[in-house]
Amino acid sequence: MNWGTKIIIGMLSFMSFILVLMILMFRSDTDALVENDYYEKGLKYDETYRLKEQVLLDNAKPEVSMAEKSMTIAFQTASRGTIKLVRTADQRQDRCMRFETNEGNKIEIPLTSVPDGQWKLILNWKSRDGKNYLNEQEVIIP
Known part of the structure; x- marks a missing residue:
């Protein structure tokens, strides 16, 4: 087998590899990088940003502490909302x-x-004085 044949075989192998990857990509039903409601979230981004900034302005970031099999979240004032x-x-x-x-x-x-x-x-809460807040942070559960 001469060098020209080896180059052609290598090119065909690479092209078939790319073709298989394309087929797998198009047959995939979900994309982990795209959310289902990304358009609605984009429209509400200004409100989300305002709520996050309110946490910084009022210094109202809750304190999160982890125990053996529980998580404790301490707020500045009495609050209610969603986690x-x-x-x-x-x-x-x-x-x-x-x-x-x-x-x-x-x-x-x-x-x-x-x-x-x-x-x-993701904490979304309303304090006793009527202000709304939104805080996002990463936690590691042991």
């Missing part, structure tokens, strides 16, 4: 729950049914 735990690796494991703080402006969330790993914690 969303988002698993970046698997959307089916996402959790969403409502909360209201106790007398010490804290909430405790049991994590017995939550798998270990990295999560995005």
Whole structure:
């Protein structure tokens, strides 16, 4: 076999590899980088940005602490809202729950049914004085 034949075989192998990757890409039903409601989220981005900035302006960022199988979130004032735990690796494991703080402006969330790993914690709450806030942060559940 001469060198010209080897080059042709190499080119055909590479082209078939690219073709197989294209076929797999087009047959895939989901794209992990694109959210289903990205357009609606884009329209509401200004409101989301304003809520995040309100946390910084009022210095109202909640303090998150992890225990063995629970998470404690301490707020500056009495609050109520929603907590969303988002698993970046698997959307089916996402959790969403409502909360209201106790007398010490804290909430405790049991994590017995939550798998270990990295999560995005999204807190959306309204304080006692009527201000709305939104805070997102990464947490690692041991």
